[in-house]
Amino acid sequence: MTARGLIIGAPRSGSGKTSVTIGILRALSRRGLAMRGAKSGPDYIDPGFHAAATGVPGVNLDSWAMPPALLNGLAAKAADGADCVVVESAMGLFDGIPGEKGRSGSAADLARLYGLPVILVLDVSGQSQTAAALAKGFATYDPGVRIAGVILNRLGSERHKRLAGDAIEALGIPVVGAILRDPSLTLPERHLGLVQAAEHADLMAHLDRLADMAERSLDLDRILSLAVPFAPPVTDMSAALPPPGQRIALASDAAFTFLYPHVAQHWRTAGAEIVPFSPLADEAPRDDCDVCWLPGGYPELHAGRLAAAEKFRAGMHGFAAKRAVHGECGGFMVLGEVLQDAGGENHRMLGLLGHSTSFAERKMNLGYRRASLLADCALGRLGSEIRGHEFHYARMTDAGADEKFADLADGEGRELGAFGGRRGYVTGTFFHAIARG
Structure with a gap:
């Protein structure tokens, strides 16, 4: 079985990437698909939510901190036995550090390296047609990164959805989801980011609420159809941290x-x-x-x-x-x-x-x-x-x-x-x- 993969990205932190990613992972897992979550960059909290949503461990894929062989090895392990790997971007899609090409730490590095399409989550609160300008900028910024679809988040009404969605689709970019504002979908936070998955007394109930949102507000079949074969080369893990003891x-x-x-x-x-x-x-x-x-x-x-x-x-x-x-x-x-x-x-x-x-x-x-x-x-x-x-x-x-x-x-x-x-x-x-x- 060859896994398929895609990236959930956004212009910035706080756009709703994590809730969307968890919703997709949980909803498709409930359908019986073998889903696997991954997180670009060094965030160590979100993989815990991915694991809870799918029942299998999450993983970080960090193009700066991990030498290419280790990055490929971990990506290959994530793909092994999975129907689909959903990679959640850290911060904004292109956010990383200057330096060696392909090793910025951004999710865009992973999109280029593995040819993964990006589903862009846009928080459209406070705007309508302007969202199309953002989508066009992302679609044209880097020819090596393909924006395959857009999810509109925090919509205020059906009219809001129509104004923003029609403007984006006129560019030839499909809108594959539209989520109305709903404070109950927000994950609690503290000073280092989200409160961790293991600390939620009603974790599974919340994950299922996000999955219900995904079933209701996202075109999951279309999102799945946008994923592409994901088969990173199996490489050695010599750059992994060795056990400090037996x-x-x-x-x-x-x-x-x-x-x-x-x-x-x-x-x-x-x-x-x-x-x-x-x-x-x-x-x-x-x-x-x-x-x-x-x-x-x-x-x-x-x-x-x-x-x-x-x-x-x-x-x-x-x-x-x-x-x-x-x-x-x-x-x-x-x-x-x-x-x-x-x-x-x-x-x-x-x-x-x-x-x-x-x-x-x-x-x-x-x-x-x-x-x-x-x-x-x-x-x-x-x-x-x-x-x-x-x-x-x-x-x-x-x-x-x-x-x-x-x-x-x-x-x-x-x-x-x-x-x-x-x-x-x-x-x-x-x-x-x-x-x-």
């Missing part, structure tokens, strides 16, 4: 949630065992593990409980005395001395590294990162290059006196300096590792 103790609960699906999948494929534990339940990493990984998440929302988790604290200190511990973003914050929450209250953290962080005065830090490791560690050997992404609102209030973890540059190669911390077997950094450079 048995990996992974912090996993509402405070520690951000681990890229492809990272965990590769660890398991390579023969490693992942052993989850919950710091919020005052659990420590199992003693038969040989490495402990604290992923990102929302420790600032649970700082009081983490500070009171004495078994977790004692277990982490015992573990770190003999074996490797690594923390990313939120995990890095918990490894430090103090975490100040949004209300300005200080909470004692693990103290395995010497820094302190604050969420009281938020400042967004966002962007791709290239890291050159300054010592052997859970991520690799001294001098190895790791590509990743940083997205957080915390700031460092005390850098501590630990050795630095890595020399960092941004996605365009501008040097940022040495960041993160390492002490004994413990390392940590704000950036999330995606792949080897």
Whole structure:
């Protein structure tokens, strides 16, 4: 069976791409099709919704952070056994960073690379015929990116639909969906984007509402007909992050949630065992593990409980005395001395590294990162290059006196300096590792 594929894109974030993508995935899964969701770029929240809608893991396809062989390998795995792969664009369709051709991180890179057509979601609130100008701009901007259809979102009335839709169809671009404004379809958000799929008490009910919307408002048969064969070359996965150990103790609960699906999948494929534990339940990493990984998440929302988790604290200190511990973003914050929450209250953290962080005065830090490791560690050997992404609102209030973890540059190669911390077997950094450079 050869999978088919398409991209759901938009002019910007907030246009409704995620709701449309989830609605399509869920509606067609309910029809019995083997659907698979993918997300362009480094967003680690949306793949969780794709997985919930389809029953199979989501995946990130990041043309900047992933070398071409790894990108192809992950795309091929996504297509394997699927009837259709729906790739959701991050931000706007062409949004990425300047640099090497085809490696901007944008969804447009994937459209060119795999010849995938784009269904453009246009939020037409506050406009009518002007939507046709947007559609025409997208259709002519890059000859390597084909706009195959348009979905009109947040329409106010049938007249609104007719005015915008007729103007677009006059350009020869089919309108394959028209969605009236409906606040009940909006997914809740917080400071790092959408509230995660696992946190929705009525998740499946909401997914089914989106699927009902898709059945009602989209021409699903036509959308399927626009998808094209999607058969990326099967390549090696040598650029994937290797397992940091044979048995990996992974912090996993509402405070520690951000681990890229492809990272965990590769660890398991390579023969490693992942052993989850919950710091919020005052659990420590199992003693038969040989490495402990604290992923990102929302420790600032649970700082009081983490500070009171004495078994977790004692277990982490015992573990770190003999074996490797690594923390990313939120995990890095918990490894430090103090975490100040949004209300300005200080909470004692693990103290395995010497820094302190604050969420009281938020400042967004966002962007791709290239890291050159300054010592052997859970991520690799001294001098190895790791590509990743940083997205957080915390700031460092005390850098501590630990050795630095890595020399960092941004996605365009501008040097940022040495960041993160390492002490004994413990390392940590704000950036999330995606792949080897």
